[in-house]
Amino acid sequence: xxxxxxxxxxxxxxxxxxxxxxxxxxxxxxxxxxxxxxxxxxxxxxxxxxxxxxxxxxxxxxxxxxxxxxxxxxxxxxxxxxxxxxxxxxxxxxxxxxxxxxxxxxxxxxxxxxxxxxxxxxxxxxxxxxxxxxxxxxxxxxxxxxxxxxxxxxxxxxxxxxxxxxxxxxxxxxxxxxxxxxxxxxxxxxxxxxxxxxxxxxxxxxxxxxxxxxxxxxxxxxxxxxxxxxxxxxxxxxxxxxxxxxxxxxxxxxxxxxxxxxxxxxxxxxxxxxxxxxxxxxxxxxxxxxxxxxxxxxxxxxxxxxxxxxxxxxxxxxxxxxxxxxxxxxxxxxxxxxxxxxxxxxxxxxxxxxxxxxxxxxxxxxxxxxxxxxxxxxxxxxxxxxxxxxxxxxxxxxxxxxxxxxxxxxxxxxxxxxxxxxxxxxxxxxxxxxxxxxxxxxxxxxxxxxxxxxxxxxxxxxxxxxxxxxxxxxxxxxxxxxxxxxxxxxxxxxxxxxxxxxxxxxxxxxxxxxxxxxxxxxxxxxxxxxxxxxxxxxxxxxxxxxxxxxxxxxxxxxxxxxxxxxxxxxxxxxxxxxxxxxxxxxxxxxxxxxxxxxxxxxxxxxxxxxxxxxxxxxxxxx
Ligand code: ADP
Ligand code: MG
Numbered sequence: 001x002x003x004x005x006x007x008x009x010x011x012x013x014x015x016x017x018x019x020x021x022x023x024x025x026x027x028x029x030x031x032x033x034x035x036x037x038x039x040x041x042x043x044x045x046x047x048x049x050x051x052x053x054x055x056x057x058x059x060x061x062x063x064x065x066x067x068x069x070x071x072x073x074x075x076x077x078x079x080x081x082x083x084x085x086x087x088x089x090x091x092x093x094x095x096x097x098x099x100x101x102x103x104x105x106x107x108x109x110x111x112x113x114x115x116x117x118x119x120x121x122x123x124x125x126x127x128x129x130x131x132x133x134x135x136x137x138x139x140x141x142x143x144x145x146x147x148x149x150x151x152x153x154x155x156x157x158x159x160x161x162x163x164x165x166x167x168x169x170x171x172x173x174x175x176x177x178x179x180x181x182x183x184x185x186x187x188x189x190x191x192x193x194x195x196x197x198x199x200x201x202x203x204x205x206x207x208x209x210x211x212x213x214x215x216x217x218x219x220x221x222x223x224x225x226x227x228x229x230x231x232x233x234x235x236x237x238x239x240x241x242x243x244x245x246x247x248x249x250x251x252x253x254x255x256x257x258x259x260x261x262x263x264x265x266x267x268x269x270x271x272x273x274x275x276x277x278x279x280x281x282x283x284x285x286x287x288x289x290x291x292x293x294x295x296x297x298x299x300x301x302x303x304x305x306x307x308x309x310x311x312x313x314x315x316x317x318x319x320x321x322x323x324x325x326x327x328x329x330x331x332x333x334x335x336x337x338x339x340x341x342x343x344x345x346x347x348x349x350x351x352x353x354x355x356x357x358x359x360x361x362x363x364x365x366x367x368x369x370x371x372x373x374x375x376x377x378x379x380x381x382x383x384x385x386x387x388x389x390x391x392x393x394x395x396x397x398x399x400x401x402x403x404x405x406x407x408x409x410x411x412x413x414x415x416x417x418x419x420x421x422x423x424x425x426x427x428x429x430x431x432x433x434x435x436x437x438x439x440x441x442x443x444x445x446x447x448x449x450x451x452x453x454x455x456x457x458x459x460x461x462x463x464x465x466x467x468x469x470x471x472x473x474x475x476x477x478x479x480x481x482x483x484x485x486x487x488x489x490x491x492x493x494x495x496x497x498x499x500x501x502x503x504x505x506x507x508x509x510x511x512x513x514x515x516x517x518x519x520x521x522x523x524x525x526x527x528x529x530x531x532x533x534x535x536x537x538x539x540x541x542x543x544x545x546x547x548x549x550x551x552x553x554x555x556x557x558x559x560x561x562x563x564x565x566x567x568x569x570x571x572x573x574x575x576x577x578x579x580x581x582x583x584x585x586x587x588x589x590x591x592x593x594x595x596x597x598x599x600x601x602x603x604x605x606x607x608x609x610x611x612x613x614x615x616x617x618x619x620x621x622x
Contacts, residue, residue: 018033018147018149018151018153018385019153019154019155019182019381019382019384019385020032020033020044020143020151020153020154020155020377020378020381021033021041021154021155021157021190021374021375021376021377021378021379021380021381022136022139022154022155022156022157022374022377023157023187023190023371023373023374023377024055024087024132024135024136024156024157024158024170024173025055025087025213025214025373026055026085026087026088026213026214026215026216027054027055027084027085027213027214027215027241027242027243027344028052028053028054028055028213028214028344028370029052029053029054029055029135029136029139030043030044030051030052030053030139030370030371030374031043031044031051031139031140031142031143031374032044032051032371032374032375032377032378033143033147033378033381033382034378034379034381034382041194041375041376041378041379041382042375042378043368043371043374043375044142044143044146044147045146046142046145046146050069051371051374052370052371053067053068053069053135053138053139053142054068054069054071054072054084055084055085055086055087055135056068056071056072056074056075056082056083056084057071057082057083057086057131057134057135058070058071058073058074058078058081058082058083059081059082059083059121059122059124060081061122063121063122063124065134067134067135067137067138068138072084075272076268076269076271076272076275077268077269077272079105079106080105080106080107080121081106081121081122082105082106083106083119083121083126083131085103085104085215086119086128086131086132086135087128087132088100088103088215088238089108089117089119089128089131090128090129090132090162090166090169090170090173091116091128091162091163091165091166091167091168091169092116092117092128092166093114093115093116093117094108094109094110094111094115094117095114096117097117098110100239103239106119106120106121107119107120107121108120109125116128119131128169128173129169129172129173129176130173130176132169132170132173133173133174133176133177134177136154136156136173136174136176136177136179137177137178139177140154140177140178140179151179152178152179152180153179153180153182153381154174154179154180154181154182154381155181155182155183155184155185155377155378155380155381155384156170156171156174156179156181156183156184156185156377157184157185157186157187157190157373157374157376157377158170158184158185158186158187159186159187159216159218159234160186160187160188160189160218160220160231160234161218161234161236167184170184171184182381182384183380183381183384185376185377185380186220186229186231187209187211187218187220187342187373188207188209188211188218188220188222188231188340188342189222189229189231189376190372190373190374190375190376190377190379190380191209191211191340191342191372191373191376192207192209192222192224192229192338192340192376193376193379193380194367194372194373194375194376194379195338195340195364195367195372195376197224197338197340197364198224198229204223204224204225205223205224205225205337205338206221206222206223206224206232206331206335206336206337206338207221207222207223207224207336207337207338207339207340208220208221208222208322208325208326208336208338208339208340208359209221209222209339209340209342210318210322210339210340210341210342210346210355210363211236211342211343211346211373212240212241212242212318212342212343212344212345212346212351213241213242213342213343213344213345214241214242214243214343214344214345215238215239215240215241215242215243216236216237216238216239216240216241217236217237217238217240217241217317217318217321218234218235218236219234219235219236219318219321219322219325220233220234220325221233221234221325221326221328221329221331221336228421228423228479228481232328232329232330232331233325233326233328233329234325235321235322235324235325235328236321237317237318237321240314240317240318241343241345242279242282242343242344242345244314245278245282245311245314245345245348246275246278246279246282247278248310248311248314249277249278249281249282249302249307249310250274250275250277250278252302252310253274253277253278253295253300254274256298256300257296257298273295273296277293277295277300280293281293281300281302281307282307282348283347285302285304285307285348286347286348286349288304289303289304289305290302290303290304291303304349304350307350308350311348311350311351315350315351315354318351318355319354319355319358322355322358322359333358333359333360334360336359336361338364339355339356339359339361339362339363339364340363340364340372341355341363341364341365341369341372342369342372342373343369343370344369344370346365346369347369352365399416399444399445399446399454399514399517399518400412400414400415400416400444400445400446401413401414401442401443401444401456401478401480401486402414402442402443402444403440403441403442403443403476403488404439404441404443404450405428406431406539406543407535407536407538407539408449408450408451408535409448409449409450409532409535409536409539410443410445410447410448410449410450410453411426413426413476413478414478414480416446416518418480420480420481421479421480421481422479422480423477423478423479423480424477424478425475425476425477425478426475426476427473427474427475427476427493428474428475428476429469429470429471429472429473429474430464430467430469430470430471430472430474431469431470431543431546432469432546433466433467433468433469433550434466434467434468435464435469435472436462436463436464436465436466437460437461437462437463437464438460438461438464438474438490439458439459439460439461440458440459440460440461440476440488440490440499440501441455441457441458442455442456442457442458442486442488442501442503443455443456444456445517445521446517446518446520446521447520447521447524447528448528448529448531448532449528449531449532449535452520452524452528453517454517456486456503457488457501457503459488459490459499459500459501460499461474461490461491461492461497461498461499462497462499463495463497464492464495464497465494465495467494469546469547469550471494472492472494472495473492473493473494474490474491474492474493475490475491475493476488476489476490477489477490477491485502485503486502486503487500487501487502488500488501488502488503530583533583534581534582534583534586536583537583537586537587537590538578538583538586540586540590541574541577541578541586541589541590542578544574544590544593544594545571545574545575548567548571548593548597549571551597551601551604552564552567555600555604558600558603558604559600563596563599563600566596567593567596567597570589570592570593570596570597571593573589573592573593574586574589574590574592574593576589577589
């Protein structure tokens with residue numbers, strides 16, 4: 001069935017529009033979409049150019065910005081006005097980056113050390129958000145040019161370790177670029193999605209994502225269950241990547257040409273040429289076993305085996321991070337079912353081999369490693385757009401989800417407009433002694449009484465061992481996974497008995513239905529509230545009567561004659577009040593009965609009563 005996107009605020013249908021996936025990388029950025037015909041994710045590129053846009057912004061003397069390959073040309077010749085690695089500055093204060101201040105060849109402002117950093121170019125100041133927005137604008141324009149349609153909605157990826165400030169900064173950069181950022185997705189999650197991991201299995205699975213890019217290394221251990229991606233641990237080195245590989249080769253060439261650091265520092269052209277030579281050599285050695293060329297009249301030959309020796313320390317560093325990530329996740333290597341390779345540098349065969357050897361299994365490397373994150377973002381975008389028919393995914397739950405508690409009340413576990421995936425658990429208990437079963441009825445809607453809501457499912461939790469009322473602890477857990485499926489689990493925690501059910505909350509609901517349900521809840525809000533209060537009061541009163549009766553049957557002989565008479569009178573008064581539609585009267589009678597019983601109840605402490613008087617109860621299984 002097709003997903004219907006509903007604007008909760010207006011109740012209107014949302015226009016279908018292409019949502020793009022964006023990998024906003026430290027070194028390279030790119031856009032991907034799900035191809036409308038092939039339904040496969042593809043990275044967008046013009047003709048036969050690369051899909052990668054270098055994450056570099058150059059400002060000319062007038063302050064005009066250019067982004068990408070053109071800007072990259074200025075890295076060596078005009079470093080003060082060429083901003084690279086802006087992603088490293090996202091959501092950071094100068095204090096955060098001062099240890100690595102030398103890394104930046106442009107001016108990072110150090111004024112008030114706790115406020116967010118700015119970059120100075122000429123007499124202008126740019127925040128990392130603005131700098132990132134230039135890159136995003138370029139990507140947006142590119143996409144619009146290729147797709148020949150406006151692009152206003154995007155899913156953008158960020159490293160798993162990004163904190164809230166950095167995620168918000170990324171969102172803001174999107175907004176500034178004219179993009180509505182529908183979701184921020186973790187890069188390792190996107191990469192896993194691109195491999196189809198976690199999309200069509202209910203089984204739990206553990207994945208390691210190894211991401212070696214241009215300047216950063218990240219390893220993430222993910223757990224996927226019911227389509228929910230949980231990051232178990234992350235590790236890495238924010239200053240380790242392909243650039244370091246290039247630097248090692250540059251040093252090697254400098255040795256060969258007998259060049260000193262000072263000679264190189266004085267010759268920007270030579271510096272740039274050597275860097276390009278190193279990168280060309282490295283890339284060639286990913287597919288050939290030897291690299292041969294001439295450079296300024298001298299012949300150069302680098303064998304793969306030599307190169308592999310050269311970079312072994314880098315490989316070892318990444319594996320140490322992997323080891324730590326596994327330890328932090330509290331698992332063993334054997335528990336990892338899939339290893340996903342991400343980042344241009346994982347093209348290096350020695351790295352692939354070392355990672356595969358470390359994890360003791362073949363790695364997933366069939367998807368282009370520098371596109372895989374963007375491709376996964378496109379998969380996520382497509383699910384959000386509702387084009388992916390295998391999923392029933394809503395960004396938020398349009399209606400509340402809950403269960404029926406005593407007196408036919410709706411107890412909401414997941415309120416409407418909750419972001420999904422989401423998981424909520426709540427404890428309930430029994431209302432009768434020795435109650436062995438519990439009926440879990442799942443409802444959807446905004447009304448206070450379940451009879452006014454929509455019943456989704458019902459199941460019985462059976463086999464609860466005999467216990468006094470109020471003692472069993474039944475945890476009801478609602479999980480709405482990324483594809484909109486609700487899984488309800490009920491588990492009695494003392495005995496471990498468990499039962500679960502799966503439902504599609506939106507199944508068969510049209511947008512008009514949802515709208516009507518919301519309207520009804522508003523129209524009846526006041527009546528509902530009063531009714532809920534009355535039902536709650538009645539339930540409370542009935543419970544108290546039951547408990548008191550039980551107490552008397554056990555401990556009557558511990559009470560004085562007066563206490564017995566007063567209790568009987570108060571019980572009768574409460575019984576009568578319950579039959580009337582006045583919650584205040586019921587509360588008053590509850591209070592009176594409590595006042596009479598408190599002194600002797602304290603005398604004859606019975607914890608079961610104390611426990612039972614707290615917590616919500618569910619009616620016995622029918
Ligand atoms: P980021 O995620 O940091 O933006 P990428 O994933 O785009 O970075 O990776 C960029 C790095 O990948 C660069 O250092 C680049 O030189 C390296 N790279 C690209 N292709 C190859 C290749 N064929 N062999 C080795 N390294 C490569
Ligand atoms: Mg990357």
